[in-house]
Amino acid sequence: MSTTTTPPVAAEPSTPIGKTADYLDQRTKIGVLTKQLVRxxxxxxxxxxxxxxxxxxxxxxxxxxxxxxxxxxxxxxxxxxxxxxxxxxxxxxxxxxxxxxxxxxxxxxxxxxxxxxxxxxxxxxxxxxxxxxxxxxxxxxxxxxxxxxxxxxxxxxxxxxxxxxxxxxxxxxxxxxxxxxxxxxxxxxxxxxxxxxxxxxxxxxxxxxxxxxxxxxxxxxxxxxxxxxxxxxxxxxxxxxxxxxxxxxxxxxxxxxxxxxxxxxxxxxxxxxxxxxxxxxxxxxxxxxxxxxxxxxxxxxxxxxxxxxxxxxxxxxxxxxxxxxxxxxxxxxxxxxxxxxxxxxxxxxxxxxxxxxxxxxxxxxxxxxxxxxxxxRPRNVPTRTGLGVAFLTAFVILALAGSNDLIATHFALSINTITWVFRILFFVGPVFAFWVTKRICLGLQRKDRELVLHGHETGRIVRFANGEYIEVHRPLDEQERWLRVNYEARRPLEVEPATDARGVKRKGYKKDKRWQKLSRFFYEDRVEPVTPAELAAAHAHGEHDELEPAHEAPALVSGSGTAEREH
Amino acid sequence: MSENQNPQGPSRDVARHDGDGTVAQTDRFVDPGVPEHHPRLADVDPKAAKRNERIIALLFAISCLGTIGSVVAYFAVRPDGTTPGVRMSTVLLGVAIAVSLFGIGFAAVHWAKTLMSAKEYTEERHSSSSSEEVRGAVQQQFKDGLEDSGIARRPVLKGAVVSALALFPLTIAVPLVSSVGGDWNVGSFRHTIWKKGTRLAYDPSGRLIKASDLTVGSVAHVIPDVPAEERESHEWITEKSKAVVLLVRMDPRDHKRDHREGASYDGIVAYSKICTHVGCPVALYEQQTHHLLCPCHQSTFDVADGAKVVFGPAKRPLPQLPITVDDEGYLVAEDDFNEPIGPSYWERLK
Amino acid sequence: MKALAARRHHRLAPVVLLLLALLVTGGVYAALAPSPAQADTASTADIETGKKLFQANCATCHGPNAEGTTEAPSLVGVGAAAVDFQVSTGRMPMQMNGPQAEAKPRQMDEEQTAALAAYVASLGAGPAIPTDEQVDGSKGDPANGMALFRTNCAMCHNAVGAGGALSEGKFAPPLWDTSGRNVYQAMLTGPQSMPVFNDANITPDEKRDIIAFLDEQDQGSAGGLTLGSLGPVSEGLWAWIIGIGLIIGGAVWIGAKSS
CATH class of the missing domain: 1.20.810.10 (Cytochrome Bc1 Complex; Chain C)
Known part of the structure; x- marks a missing residue:
């Protein structure tokens, strides 16, 4: 995209739009801005x-x-x-x-x-x-x-x-x-x-x-x-x-x-x-x-x-x-x-x-x-995602509490009971929502790891000559894998020790310690992305997981369980 | 900005060392680059492109019809002021305008999606901050400017300019603030227009109320009796905001206690209708339980027990209006409320 | 019709239909029968029938002579209007205990109701059943009805009669499907949680104005679908479901790659 949309210098505009643009540009240099915005x-x-x-x-x-x-x-x-x-x-x-x-x-x-x-x-x-x-x-x-x-x-x-x-x-x-x-x-x-x-x-x-x-x-x-x-x-x-x-x-x-x-x-x-x-x-x-x-x-x-x-x-x-x-x-x-x-x-x-x-x-x-x-990806920052969901939960509980009379009439409940339930939920709900969301995020991350290491399940069952059965896994393509490994699992902050080399108490240590505590809350639980080394190790360990081309398999049994020869 | 000619090209932005504490991760996968561009059906098949062109033209045509329809609806359907008439006009106009807008919207998007180029481009980002040289130059400019103004050397000027600028907003603020609050007489919260001998009247008709009119289980929404013409003013609405009262007659045996001694008449009690929470009119009287519920935040008051709070966000009982009957048998107030009605405020007890 | 269609799926719809059918039957009967089944013209025979019905259906709770028990109030002096309201809306006889007696398909026909009303009216003076003239909304002034409804009724029954919540599971029912006669009787007698609005408080003409205002609601809203006339909460819900739903649907379509 090296060509520009405006004509080269000194070209006399002939169309009305061209003339207007020329008029404006002579006075405002609007061409530069437009050039940047347009593309x-x-x-x-x-x-x-x-x-x-x-x-x-x-x-x-x-x-x-x-x-x-x-x-x-x-x-x-x-x-x-x-x-x-x-x-x-x-x-x-x-x-x-x-x-x-x-x-x-x-x-x-x-x-x-x-x-x-x-x-x-x-x-x-x-x-x-x-x-x-x-x-x-x-x-x-x-x-x-x-x-x-x-x-x-x-x-x-x-x-x-x-x-x-x-x-x-x-x-x-x-x-x-x-x-x-x-x-x-x-x-x-x-x-x-x-x-x-x-x-x-x-x-x-x-x-x-x-x-x-x-x-x-x-x-x-x-x-x-x-x-x-x-x-x-x-x-x-x-x-x-x-x-x-x-x-x-x-x-x-x-x-x-x-x-x-x-x-x-x-x-x-x-x-x-x-x-x-x-x-x-x-x-x-x-x-x-x-x-x-x-x-x-x-x-x-x-x-x-x-x-x-x-x-x-x-x-x-x-x-x-x-x-x-x-x-x-x-x-x-x-x-x-x-x-x-x-x-x-x-x-x-x-x-x-x-x-x-x-x-x-x-x-x-x-x-x-x-x-x-x-x-x-929200799953890759579980604590943030959890906090966001907790926030929304609090907001929604309050909004529902603001509608408690309509909830009462439409679900045949007692307004007093609803109010009490929401009073408790306002404190319990966000905490619970945070915990559940964080667990779900970590679970999804683990699933991603699993997928990267072992590939997609294909549903094809293969029997080896020695009688062993395995399911064939198809490895992820480059793009799929990149999406799942390209993130950083953040770690809690490290703080400098309370005393320096000469044993003098360091100013601000307590403050740092408090931030570290918060940092731990954020990043203590984490799932690291798969590294190439891990992937290689997984392949070495379960190499036959990725027996790829079907014709290499000695014997085949289709995934649905019905014996079916492919050739 | 460069066109992604080589989507499989490797990327180098993987291992990074940043001096801010995060561990540099060298053992990382390599970015596979932007995925391959797949041409759309319309890119390769001129027939498909032609078909899309027709769809887009049709959508624009539908939009034109919608616009014409809205103009026709505007002139043809004259709202006659009745509910069905106004609804007919509203619905026809609304739907026609929606068709006109949807036509343009769908056509434009379909055009962009199927016929305009779908090639992705990659543009370089530059750091959001300016370079060190620029920063240095700006700093120097400011330094020079300050030096030139001489403000550091002339402390009197510094004080003078700060004082003048700090004081000048008062020219606007003082007149504004002093006028905007009316007479600022916040003491008016304490009183209502009820006084000894004011007759009770039904809201909104203004008819007077005889004690004998009220049967047990009755509730009446009450205003102080003032001439009808006085009830057509702002002063009245403001006074009414404080003076509205709920009158209840219950079996005298149901009274658990009277909040204000001698304030009721033969089982008839009058309580301020303005909630002591944030001021909604509390008006849901349940005849059997004698509970009075506020529809705004569900504070519940027990009318049989001095209107004390039994549930919800209000703290104080509703103030009671002391009532009795006059010679003609009409209900009258014995006095104003003995405390400010409505929501609490800082100096309420002063 | 739009308003009617919107309410066709309401859980009370069968009740209303049944009520309507019964009312029509009753109306035809009333027109053809030589003497209308009204309390004021009740014969001794009616009262006798009513007493039998009472003892079979009501005496368990209200006592053999309607003097009341710990379970249920005395009916002496409640009048024919109260009986007609409670029985014709199916609230009485009550089937099970709950926060309040709810409307349900009526269990006694027009004739039985009239007999029962006549019997209870004979026990002590009380409000009589209003005449058709008194409950004919078309003769009332809806504007005045609106003003009265707003002050006296809207806090429980919602601004246009969609109903609302009371404390502890009780509720003020929606009024759109309630007949003018029942509305009138309810004001007069104050059933259950509802307080009494006697003729000194709201005059008979004013009561008719309120019925006229409620009749006006059958036209629905000038702005289109009423969305239940429940106010900002239902509006907000629809804004999210329909508005944000459609718009995000559009955004997903815009963002999706064309094949």
């Missing part, structure tokens, strides 16, 4: 398209959001609604709620756009989550991409903020109760809680400011930040070049894949239309957040099944699980609502801290300063 090589794998789910559903959010903003009026002024739907006619409500009804029932395509917007929001966050799972389990967050992992985690938090602020805009009973819960959580913050509540609501809950404020947050502040961070995220992705899965010819020094133009870009564009299509289909056929079912916000009612959107369910569940006894009164008669602070602040704090610090902790316990561009 940039991207590895191709379906799991590399998970981030696109988030990116493209965000584009759909922007498109549908602009449509909605044309008709939505974020005012909390009270009005009497006239018009459809019948169950809302003549009701007193905020202008925000009334305009939501108008855009749903009177603007053609308005309800479709609302539903597309809401489904896109759910898929946006889900896309971020599945993308992060891919990045985490394959170790794509390692140097030099730790920063991009941080940017991604910030994007996750911003997506939650975007979702939450948008969810509350229609000013309905369901989201209004969500805001009220938020107010309760804010008030629980020690010392400044009451003032923070006033800060957010502009006075006492609910007041008349919160919807306009959330509107500004939702359509300006958060999207602007998200856009900026997406820019950084993609820039860093292009700068560092994409990671690639392990395989023949793939090293930390190269990238194997397809040039951006045309095939890769076309696939990406096609993926945008497919994702948009799925969202349009969902928006057109599946009802979501029909706010007229809940009615305009009123502080008295609440409906069964009062839950936030799925990405906030873990917080809801965490609040549901915490026993109330944790609320305490400190010296001086101050109330410390640990029954709210722990589930609503500490637990999410811990979960996000885990996400933020993990890449750095892993690098530290690995003692690793190299750049990594070839991804890990």
């Amino acid at each position: 940039k090589v991207f590895p191709d794998h379906w799991s590399f398209m998970l981030g696109e789910i988030a990116l493209f559903s965000f584009v759909v959010l922007l498109i549908s959001g602009v449509f909605l903003a044309m008709f939505f009026d974020p005012s909390m002024a009270l009005t009497t609604h006239h018009g459809p739907p019948a169950i809302m006619d003549g009701q007193l409500m905020s202008v925000a709620f009334s305009s939501t009804l108008d855009m749903s029932f009177e603007v053609r395509g308005g309800l479709l756009m609302r539903q597309i917007h809401h489904w896109s929001a759910l898929i946006f966050v889900a896309g971020i989550v599945v993308h992060m799972m891919r990045v985490f389990f394959t170790g794509a967050f390692r140097k030099p991409r730790e920063l991009n992992w941080l940017v991604g985690t910030l994007l996750l938090i911003l997506s939650l903020a975007a979702g939450f602020s948008g969810y509350s805009l229609p000013d309905d009973v369901l989201s209004g109760n969500g805001l009220r819960i938020t107010d309760g959580v804010i008030k629980s913050i020690p010392i400044i809680g009451s003032y923070l509540s006033y800060f957010v609501f502009g006075g006492e809950f609910p007041g008349e400011h919160i919807i306009p404020r959330l509107f500004t947050v939702h359509i300006l502040l958060v999207p602007a930040l998200i856009l900026a961070l997406i820019g950084v995220h993609l820039f860093l992705m292009v700068l560092n070049k994409h990671t690639q899965y392990p395989g023949g010819g793939r090293t930390d020094k190269n990238v194997v894949g397809y040039p951006a133009v045309p095939a890769f870009a076309t696939k990406m564009g096609g993926n945008f239309f497919i994702i948009f299509g799925v969202l349009a289909l969902m928006g057109g056929t599946m009802a979501i957040n029909n706010v007229w079912n809940y009615g305009p916000y009123d502080p008295s009612p609440v409906s069964a099944g009062a839950q936030p959107d799925w990405y906030m369910l873990f917080l809801e569940g965490s609040l549901r699980l915490m026993p109330g006894q944790a609320e305490i009164v400190t010296w001086g008669d101050f109330t410390l609502s640990l029954n709210i602070l722990i589930p609503a602040v500490v637990i999410p704090g811990l979960l996000f801290t885990f996400l933020f610090v993990y890449p750095f902790v892993e690098a530290k316990v690995t003692g690793d300063h190299r750049e990594h561009h070839v991804l890990d």
Whole structure:
């Protein structure tokens, strides 16, 4: 690929596109950038398209959001609604709620756009989550991409903020109760809680400011930040070049894949239309957040099944699980609502801290300063994979706990029993999930070793002249073998001794020792990859395992057990 | 970037010595190189290529039909405001748009997969860090710049510039913070509009409640009686947020104890409807057990026992509104709640 | 129809069908019979039949004279409406003990139910069975019904009547397949966990408005499939199953090499 896509110097452009390109390039030197981007090589794998789910559903959010903003009026002024739907006619409500009804029932395509917007929001966050799972389990967050992992985690938090602020805009009973819960959580913050509540609501809950404020947050502040961070995220992705899965010819020094133009870009564009299509289909056929079912916000009612959107369910569940006894009164008669602070602040704090610090902790316990561009197979890093699954388990248990009333009605269970089960599972589940996952990973690694050493079972049974039966094993081809042996089994850190050669106590020894302990937790159990020497030894030991060509065998019995002569 | 002409070519990136503690592994297999490129059917068979071309064209055509369909649906199906009418419009538009988008999406992907080049390329990576020379040069530039500004030699300037920059955000922050919280009178949490003699009224109708109206096992959602026109304002919604009450009449024999002495009337008790956990309206009254369940986080209160918590994340009982009857037999409040309603906050007991 | 189709596989569907069939039969009977089987016009013969039925089916728990036992409450003064609700929805006679008596195929026909109601009504004054006029949702105002439902019912029965959980395995049932008459009777009599909403609290007209609001739900959602009207949890579940499912399916197709 030494030829460039731009014509040699001084060739006078003749086509309109050529002329435009020439005009632009004379002023911006855009040719250099384009040249780099157009033939940039991207590895191709379906799991590399998970981030696109988030990116493209965000584009759909922007498109549908602009449509909605044309008709939505974020005012909390009270009005009497006239018009459809019948169950809302003549009701007193905020202008925000009334305009939501108008855009749903009177603007053609308005309800479709609302539903597309809401489904896109759910898929946006889900896309971020599945993308992060891919990045985490394959170790794509390692140097030099730790920063991009941080940017991604910030994007996750911003997506939650975007979702939450948008969810509350229609000013309905369901989201209004969500805001009220938020107010309760804010008030629980020690010392400044009451003032923070006033800060957010502009006075006492609910007041008349919160919807306009959330509107500004939702359509300006958060999207602007998200856009900026997406820019950084993609820039860093292009700068560092994409990671690639392990395989023949793939090293930390190269990238194997397809040039951006045309095939890769076309696939990406096609993926945008497919994702948009799925969202349009969902928006057109599946009802979501029909706010007229809940009615305009009123502080008295609440409906069964009062839950936030799925990405906030873990917080809801965490609040549901915490026993109330944790609320305490400190010296001086101050109330410390640990029954709210722990589930609503500490637990999410811990979960996000885990996400933020993990890449750095892993690098530290690995003692690793190299750049990594070839991804890990999840089985080859059992502790990381186990921790990831444990994290997801905790998240899912909390989300299920947030749905405990629906679990109760749909599976005919007692809500109290479910709550107790989840209280216990929240502590036991992640540990168990970690242990099981790690064991499975180690098992898979051993299976890989087995496969490399002894080859595939062919099902062909061979009888030797001396009467011995063996099953013929077909050795792995080079590519298959390379995939299974090309990894490093990390070892726990070694620390320098407590005292130096002259017996002087070394500073920082205890700290090193602690890191070593953590490192042992990570890498004590490991399965080493097969070495050529081991493979040679295995062949020497069981040489007839790989009696290859069938005609060399003295006698043959087919694998199915029926005697069948091959010749 | 080089085309992989020789896929079987050996790779050299195997044994590595890195000075960061990991054991260099020399006894390793050799990278077999990028797997051989297999041509696709469409690469070798012009008929297959032609067939794919037709499929792609057909998919684009379907997309055009979808777009036309969406425009037709837009103009032909006018939502009449009824549920079935709006649904018809929404579904037709949504499906037509989806067809239009899927057509383009599938066509583009199929095109890329079958007709565009599928040859893999290998591109070299370069270290993510800049070279030592560049780093040195940048350091020097900064040093020179600092030297030139003279900030190290002129401590007064240093202090001045830091002070000015640190103080300037106050010009925005002070007006913003002082205005954004309204009157900052957080003491309003303590009081509601209930006071001695306020009559109890049904929510949402506003009808007054006579003690004789309530049969045993009844529950009523109650608001303070204020003129109807006052109930159409923000102040009302904010006040209502604190003042909503649940009125229950149970067999007096079922009362285990009364939370507030003399606060009930003939088996009728009134408790704040706002949960002491995070403020959801607690409203699921189970008539037989006298348990009151919050649908948000399942705190359960025993109305027969002073609304104390029997399950869930709330700690404190619901505050009780003391009630009695007036001369005309209507239920009235005897006083405001004797503690702040709703969720706990730091200075609640102050 | 869409809403109906979606619920065809509901576990209560057979019950509802049976109920409907019985209601139709009962309705035809009521139209043809010279005197309607209503408590207020109950004859002494009805009361006698009712008493026999009571002693055969109910007395074990409620006591020989409906005075109540440790097992079950007294029925003196509960009125015909309570009996009609409990028996016509199949909740009574109860078959096994559970957190609550659940609706099931009714065991007594329209005539027997009426006789039983007449007997219990004769024991002490209580709410009578509402007239057809009172439970005719088409005569009510769904908007007012919505406002009332939201404040008084939605916290247990869900915003549009999809049902919800109570404590210790009890639940508030879905209301879509409940007849207007049963809805009215439930408000009037407060069966089991449900509190009483007497006519002073929710007037007869308001009760009819609530029935009108529930009738409105038969139209389904303006936005397409209702997904059970269960709110954000089911929406999130479908987003993952349908949305993420289809999109990842697409990504796998895009990433797969063409043959």
